[in-house]
Amino acid sequence: MAAVAASVAGRPPIISLRGVTKVYGAGATMFQALKGVDLDIAEGDFVAVMGPSGSGKSTTMNILGCLDVPSGGSFTFRGQHIELLSRDQRALVRRRYLGFVFQGFNLLARTTALENVELPLLYRGEDRKARRDLGMAALDKVGLANWWDHTPAELSGGQQQRVAIARAIVTNPDVLLADEPTGNLDSERSVEIMELLTDLNRNSNITVLMVTHEPDMAAFARTIVHFKDGLVERIDQGHRSGAKVEA
Amino acid sequence: MLGTTFILAIRSIRRHLLRSFLTTLGIVIGVAAVVAMVTLGKATTVSVQQSVASLGTNVLQIRPGQGFGRGGGGPRPPDFKQSDVDAVARQVAGVKAVAPQAQATGTAIYEGSNWSTTINGTTLSFLDVQPWPLQSGRYFTPTEEAAGKLVCILGNTVYQNLYRGGEAVGTRMRIAGISCDVIGVLTARGQGGFGDQDDTVIMPIKAVQRRFSGNRDIRLMLVGVDSAYATSTVQASIEDLLRERRNITGGKSDDFNIFDTKQISDTLTGITTALTGVVTAVAAISLVVGGIGIMNIMLVSVTERTREIGIRLAIGAVAREVLMQFLVEAIVLSMLGGLIGLLIAQLVVVGLSPALKVDYLFDPQINLIAFAISGLIGVVFGYFPARRAASLNPIDALRHE
Numbered sequence: 001m002a003a004v005a006a007s008v009a010g011r012p013p014i015i016s017l018r019g020v021t022k023v024y025g026a027g028a029t030m031f032q033a034l035k036g037v038d039l040d041i042a043e044g045d046f047v048a049v050m051g052p053s054g055s056g057k058s059t060t061m062n063i064l065g066c067l068d069v070p071s072g073g074s075f076t077f078r079g080q081h082i083e084l085l086s087r088d089q090r091a092l093v094r095r096r097y098l099g100f101v102f103q104g105f106n107l108l109a110r111t112t113a114l115e116n117v118e119l120p121l122l123y124r125g126e127d128r129k130a131r132r133d134l135g136m137a138a139l140d141k142v143g144l145a146n147w148w149d150h151t152p153a154e155l156s157g158g159q160q161q162r163v164a165i166a167r168a169i170v171t172n173p174d175v176l177l178a179d180e181p182t183g184n185l186d187s188e189r190s191v192e193i194m195e196l197l198t199d200l201n202r203n204s205n206i207t208v209l210m211v212t213h214e215p216d217m218a219a220f221a222r223t224i225v226h227f228k229d230g231l232v233e234r235i236d237q238g239h240r241s242g243a244k245v246e247a
Numbered sequence: 248m249l250g251t252t253f254i255l256a257i258r259s260i261r262r263h264l265l266r267s268f269l270t271t272l273g274i275v276i277g278v279a280a281v282v283a284m285v286t287l288g289k290a291t292t293v294s295v296q297q298s299v300a301s302l303g304t305n306v307l308q309i310r311p312g313q314g315f316g317r318g319g320g321g322p323r324p325p326d327f328k329q330s331d332v333d334a335v336a337r338q339v340a341g342v343k344a345v346a347p348q349a350q351a352t353g354t355a356i357y358e359g360s361n362w363s364t365t366i367n368g369t370t371l372s373f374l375d376v377q378p379w380p381l382q383s384g385r386y387f388t389p390t391e392e393a394a395g396k397l398v399c400i401l402g403n404t405v406y407q408n409l410y411r412g413g414e415a416v417g418t419r420m421r422i423a424g425i426s427c428d429v430i431g432v433l434t435a436r437g438q439g440g441f442g443d444q445d446d447t448v449i450m451p452i453k454a455v456q457r458r459f460s461g462n463r464d465i466r467l468m469l470v471g472v473d474s475a476y477a478t479s480t481v482q483a484s485i486e487d488l489l490r491e492r493r494n495i496t497g498g499k500s501d502d503f504n505i506f507d508t509k510q511i512s513d514t515l516t517g518i519t520t521a522l523t524g525v526v527t528a529v530a531a532i533s534l535v536v537g538g539i540g541i542m543n544i545m546l547v548s549v550t551e552r553t554r555e556i557g558i559r560l561a562i563g564a565v566a567r568e569v570l571m572q573f574l575v576e577a578i579v580l581s582m583l584g585g586l587i588g589l590l591i592a593q594l595v596v597v598g599l600s601p602a603l604k605v606d607y608l609f610d611p612q613i614n615l616i617a618f619a620i621s622g623l624i625g626v627v628f629g630y631f632p633a634r635r636a637a638s639l640n641p642i643d644a645l646r647h648e
């Protein structure tokens with residue numbers, strides 16, 4: 001019953017879920033959020049994850065983001081079994097290969113855009129100059145180079161989300177995970193963010209995984225994965241990424 | 248790794264200056280209080296010891312009466328006679344010298360300046376009991392002493408107030424209405440816990456007895472004890488001798504008292520040390536309270552900053568890095584507090600020293616200890632909140648509102 005996305009050009013998938021389950025709580029309050037998810041993500045793909053509320057989209061994203069571990073099944077990233085890693089090892093996978101964008105932006109308050117963007121580099125042990133250069137380059141990519149010394153309170157929602165994207169891509173990750181990145185933005189701002197993600201996917205070769213409720217936003221993706229009741233219900237492929245731009 | 252943590256901690260402190268300041272206030276006050284108290288206590292002890300030392304070490308003071316405070320009621324016990332002085336000097340083993348003193352008070356006048364002071368009549372043996380160098384001029388000669396000539400040696404305070412730095416030796420001043428020739432000026436001994444020793448005029452004892460007190464009584468004997476002898480043994484021998492000479496028998500108590508300056512010094516040092524201890528203990532409690540303040544605010548801060556911790560974890564910080572950041576933050580804060588506390592303590596000591604009549608004193612040891620303790624407080628009270636921050640689940644932390 002599980003659907004498996006075909007890999008692009010026959011290459012092995014960068015991410016592979018097999019029979020992944022997730023159980024929250026125990027006893028009477030026990031709840032099975034994922035019931036055996038099989039999913040392959042091809043390197044370089046732009047994937048939108050859709051589905052009704054409570055269908056397990058965020059749960060899946062948290063597992064893919066190495067923020068959480070599956071209760072059962074296997075999760076391989078570039079062939080490595082993540083479910084066997086320790087908490088700190090998973091943190092290092094996040095640090096090296098992944099970037100996150102959240103619905104609520106999640107920037108550090110009272111901290112300039114540049115310092116927010118530099119944060120992952122700090123944990124990577126980059127020196128001051130490298131942090132500055134890479135940080136400014138990332139801000140430039142999202143079109144906010146002139147706003148580098150503004151704090152989140154001084155930025156609009158769209159700008160904050162772009163700073164968050166700059167922070168996610170500053171380390172040049174393999175995969176960018178975004179859980180409802182446009183959930184807090186109006187449609188105009190949302191389109192800007194989607195164009196940015198499309199650009200990163202195409203020109204920076206970053207695999208993008210994005211949860212969204214809006215078909216308009218999902219239309220930017222090349223692959224759409226539909227969730228229902230803790231399972232992958234259907235995968236739509238062959239979308240032309242960026243098709244919406246001309247419309 | 249540590250560099251990164253340090254940068255993060257400093258940034259976080261800078262971003263929340265008011266919170267940081269309030270967090271560290273307890274440490275600032277605690278360290279300032281402890282260091283100021285210990286330093287002032289030490290300074291007081293030093294000053295007490297100095298002023299007692301200026302009375303002479305190995306010096307016994309013998310006075311008629313029963314000592315401090317207990318004089319009331321009954322006839323005043325008689326003063327000593329010259330024969331008592333001679334007896335103590337000759338019959339007691341270990342006595343190096345005995346200086347009798349006859350005292351009077353009077354106003355000294357020179358060219359319109361006047362100064363009320365104490366006139367101390369003594370013999371040259373006072374120099375054998377405890378040396379007192381001259382600033383200028385000379386001591387009186389044995390001939391002048393024997394004749395009771397009206398020559399006087401000025402204590403430094405009297406000299407400063409009457410002559411204001413001018414030439415005194417060779418002049419003639421009046422004291423209690425009687426003229427005397429100034430032959431010397433003594434060096435300053437300094438202010439002490441027993442009043443100003445330099446506020447005195449020294450004359451041959453016979454001159455004071457004849458012209459000022461009108462009798463041959465001796466109010467005070469200063470006994471210099473040979474350092475080869477224990478002062479307590481010498482003190483006991485003198486007591487026996489004087490009881491016999493003053494016909495005090497059986498269980499009757501002495502009508503004179505003998506002070507051992509060393510004993511006074513020890514007693515006073517003991518008192519100041521004890522007082523310093525008590526005050527320091529109180530201050531130390533405030534330091535502990537300050538530490539708990541740090542812990543409290545750090546804990547609140549963990550709750551407040553849950554989302555921040557979630558973000559850090561999500562972008563790849565490992566638990567140890569989050570722990571270190573909070574720990575370093577606590578340590579930096581409390582050490583900064585300690586440093587500020589040390590500075591305030593120095594200001595307090597500088598400010599209070601004159602009022603307490605002690606010299607400014609910098610005690611590196613207590614400063615170092617207090618600084619180390621402030622760091623330790625950071626470690627101890629920062630650890631618990633830091634561990635809590637590090638153990639948070641990133642997803643829960645991110646979802647935290």
Ligand SMILES: Nc1ncnc2c1ncn2[C@@H]1O[C@H](COP(=O)(O)OP(=O)(O)OP(=O)(O)O)[C@@H](O)[C@H]1O
Pocket residue numbers: 024025031032033051052053054055056057058059060
């Ligand atoms: N920490 C948790 N403890 C218990 N149950 C949880 C927890 N997290 C999620 N769930 C439950 O698991 C189910 C799936 O949640 P999930 O967040 O993955 O849904 P979602 O598809 O992202 O929904 P939405 O579109 O509303 O964000 C939900 O029924 C939710 O209540």
Ligand SMILES: [Mg+2]
Pocket residue numbers: 057058059
């Ligand atoms: Mg969700």
